[in-house]
Amino acid sequence: ELKVEQNPLFLSMQEGKNYTIYCNYSTTSDRLYWYRQDPGKSLESLFVLLSNGAVKQEGRLMASLDTKARLSTLHITAAVHDLSATYFCAVDKGDGGSQGNLIFGKGTKLSVKP
Amino acid sequence: NAGVMQNPRHLVRRRGQEARLRCSPMKGHSHVYWYRQLPEEGLKFMVYLQKENIIDESGMPKERFSAEFPKEGPSILRIQQVVRGDSAAYFCASSLKETQYFGPGTRLLVL
Numbered sequence: 001e002l003k004v005e006q007n008p009l010f011l012s013m014q015e016g017k018n019y020t021i022y023c024n025y026s027t028t029s030d031r032l033y034w035y036r037q038d039p040g041k042s043l044e045s046l047f048v049l050l051s052n053g054a055v056k057q058e059g060r061l062m063a064s065l066d067t068k069a070r071l072s073t074l075h076i077t078a079a080v081h082d083l084s085a086t087y088f089c090a091v092d093k094g095d096g097g098s099q100g101n102l103i104f105g106k107g108t109k110l111s112v113k114p
Numbered sequence: 115n116a117g118v119m120q121n122p123r124h125l126v127r128r129r130g131q132e133a134r135l136r137c138s139p140m141k142g143h144s145h146v147y148w149y150r151q152l153p154e155e156g157l158k159f160m161v162y163l164q165k166e167n168i169i170d171e172s173g174m175p176k177e178r179f180s181a182e183f184p185k186e187g188p189s190i191l192r193i194q195q196v197v198r199g200d201s202a203a204y205f206c207a208s209s210l211k212e213t214q215y216f217g218p219g220t221r222l223l224v225l
Contacts, residue, residue, distance in 0.1 A: 104156035
């Protein structure tokens with residue numbers, strides 16, 4: 001059974017600091033997604049990582065994927081308050097029979113304080 | 115291009131009633147997914163549909179829950195005889211290729 005584990009689950013940061021969120025998954029998958037969710041809102045797609053070594057950056061966020069280690073990271077550079085949200089990674093179950101069944105981690109609740 | 119639309123946004127039901135949740139995918143998307151989110155939890159996959167076909171329903175409870183995506187009209191997630199444990203946010207997503215785009219969700223409260 002595919003499992004996705006994120007850590008930390010809670011993260012309190014000061015503005016201007018850097019930090020990394022980790023996402024480990026238990027079986028082979030070539031597609032990894034990062035989403036952002038604000039309280040009471042829907043999920044916003046941040047990154048789709050499709051191959052080993054993929055790295056994508058958008059503003060202060062950078063995501064990478066190591067399929068051999070089954071690890072993705074979401075790196076936050078010089079955090080600002082607007083980044084406060086819950087961040088989810090998700091892995092495509094992709095067993096050939098049903099691509100699209102995403103398995104989500106529990107989320108990392110990020111709070112950026114002045 | 116309008117995003118994924120869901121209605122109602124909030125739904126209150128008493129135990130034993132039926133809940134119907136609707137999802138209209140983004141224009142041109144033929145893949146629809148339903149997920150359930152409990153408070154402080156990640157999303158749990160329920161079902162994946164294409165027009166008139168259920169592709170994967172491995173996350174659907176065996177009883178009381180059903181889903182459809184007819185040739186015309188929105189996808190519908192139906193919960194019969196709701197119980198308190200059904201209270202959750204239900205999100206629909208649609209996709210054309212890899213990325214799933216999520217709707218705003220329906221927050222179901224069972225009294």
